[in-house]
Amino acid sequence: MVKAVVGANWGDEGKGKITDMLAEHTDIIVRFQGGANAGHTIKNHYGKFSLHTLPSGVFYNHTTNIIGNGVALDISKLIHEIESITSQGVPAPNILVSDRAQIVMSYHILLDQYEEERLGGKSFGSTKSGIAPFYSDKYAKIGFQVSELFDEALLAEKVQRVCELKNAMLEHLYHKPLLEGPQILQELHRYRDMIAPYVADTASFLQQAIKDGKTVLLEGQLGTLRDPDHGIYPMVTSSSTLAGYGAIGAGVPPYEIKQVITVCKAYSSAVGAGEFVTEIFGGEADDLRKRGGDGGEYGATTGRPRRMGWFDCVASKYGCRLQGTTDVAFTVLDVLGYLEEIPVCVGYEIDGAVTTEFPTTAGLKKAKPVYETLPGWKCSITGIRNYGELPQNCRRYIEFIESQIGYPITMVSNGPSREDIIYRHP
Numbered sequence: 001m002v003k004a005v006v007g008a009n010w011g012d013e014g015k016g017k018i019t020d021m022l023a024e025h026t027d028i029i030v031r032f033q034g035g036a037n038a039g040h041t042i043k044n045h046y047g048k049f050s051l052h053t054l055p056s057g058v059f060y061n062h063t064t065n066i067i068g069n070g071v072a073l074d075i076s077k078l079i080h081e082i083e084s085i086t087s088q089g090v091p092a093p094n095i096l097v098s099d100r101a102q103i104v105m106s107y108h109i110l111l112d113q114y115e116e117e118r119l120g121g122k123s124f125g126s127t128k129s130g131i132a133p134f135y136s137d138k139y140a141k142i143g144f145q146v147s148e149l150f151d152e153a154l155l156a157e158k159v160q161r162v163c164e165l166k167n168a169m170l171e172h173l174y175h176k177p178l179l180e181g182p183q184i185l186q187e188l189h190r191y192r193d194m195i196a197p198y199v200a201d202t203a204s205f206l207q208q209a210i211k212d213g214k215t216v217l218l219e220g221q222l223g224t225l226r227d228p229d230h231g232i233y234p235m236v237t238s239s240s241t242l243a244g245y246g247a248i249g250a251g252v253p254p255y256e257i258k259q260v261i262t263v264c265k266a267y268s269s270a271v272g273a274g275e276f277v278t279e280i281f282g283g284e285a286d287d288l289r290k291r292g293g294d295g296g297e298y299g300a301t302t303g304r305p306r307r308m309g310w311f312d313c314v315a316s317k318y319g320c321r322l323q324g325t326t327d328v329a330f331t332v333l334d335v336l337g338y339l340e341e342i343p344v345c346v347g348y349e350i351d352g353a354v355t356t357e358f359p360t361t362a363g364l365k366k367a368k369p370v371y372e373t374l375p376g377w378k379c380s381i382t383g384i385r386n387y388g389e390l391p392q393n394c395r396r397y398i399e400f401i402e403s404q405i406g407y408p409i410t411m412v413s414n415g416p417s418r419e420d421i422i423y424r425h426p
């Protein structure tokens with residue numbers, strides 16, 4: 001049985017917590033896209049962790065954690081992350097890295113920085129982790145696949161080809177130091193030695209596991225609105241954030257994905273640039289930001305203050321639809337307990353007409369939120385485990401949003417820890 005945990009919005013919905021929680025009853029957790037440019041924050045009995053590359057199942061002994069072929073693999077960061085969790089008392093996790101995953105090179109990170117510099121104020125808000133140059137190279141067929149690290153002749157030939165191309169750009173576009181073949185080759189050798197113990201044909205491993213009746217969880221990064229096809233292009237990431245891509249980025253048959261758990265936060269936040277119709281500013285945003293998440297809404301990778309907004313039913317309905325949602329996990333509801341009233345966006349007004357359909361970016365630029373205001377519950381809901389024990393206005397908030405987005409909210413998260421969860425049975 002394969003399930004996916006994915007985000008409905010801009011990311012930071014709390015996927016890490018939901019994955020860590022579900023991993024208790026999961027055999028294999030797979031990261032299927034993205035790189036070290038975003039993070040999942042996880043709080044459990046070992047401490048608080050910010051994972052960027054490792055799957056969120058690494059805190060259990062019984063799990064196998066896979067870096068799938070779809071991931072942008074930063075090998076130094078991966079090894080560093082393994083060391084950082086084991087040094088905090090987590091037993092050495094069981095990790096497999098796909099022999100088809102491709103490698104983020106130091107020049108990808110440099111090119112990302114140079115391009116941001118070049119664009120100046122018109123930048124795409126990149127985290128400068130090399131993700132866009134990495135995926136560009138993957139599809140331009142000049143990326144390095146993990147399997148290739150073990151083929152010396154191929155490496156030598158390819159390094160030369162890459163240097164020729166990159167140096168043309170470095171010299172004439174960016175006016176920066178050029179790449180040197182021997183150094184790039186050395187970098188690849190270092191990566192080969194670091195990654196060798198983990199390399200496997202993970203797609204075959206998964207095929208056998210599925211045959212043996214094991215449970216597999218595909219863990220997404222970011223959310224629908226950052227998908228390069230269906231998101232707020234061009235302010236998107238460079239790999240698909242959709243559950244459907246989980247089949248490709250992990251190497252499992254699409255029909256094996258039986259459950260898609262889409263994580264939706266009880267309010268909105270976004271890191272970096274891009275259209276954000278329900279964004280709020282000033283004191284109203286500060287109040288929510290400092291209470292949000294666990295210790296405030298600041299980027300897990302970048303530390304940047306997140307942009308804040310009210311819950312957006314238009315974006316979330318769309319976000320859930322593109323994911324193929326079977327279940328919604330509604331998270332971080334506990335932080336809204338301070339509000340007298342809570343605005344919820346139920347439509348967009350574009351050129352005088354109200355719509356509940358999420359438009360393309362040009363439409364989003366013109367969209368104004370249409371709000372309905374719901375009464376707050378003005379108390380703490382932390383520690384509650386039964387749905388019926390939630391304050392009436394809190395249930396009303398959940399049920400109102402559920403009816404607007406049209407997908408069942410089967411889990412409500414009311415705190416950062418594994419135990420802070422309320423299951424709702426239809």
Ligand code: GDP
Pocket residue numbers: 007011012013014015016017039040041042043222292293294295300331332333334335413414415416417420
């Ligand atoms: P991800 O990338 O989707 O995993 O999201 P983040 O790592 O940004 O997680 C969001 C933040 O919210 C993290 O600091 C979590 O510990 C925290 N968090 C997750 N669920 C809840 C919840 O239900 N309540 C509270 N207060 N914090 C939560």
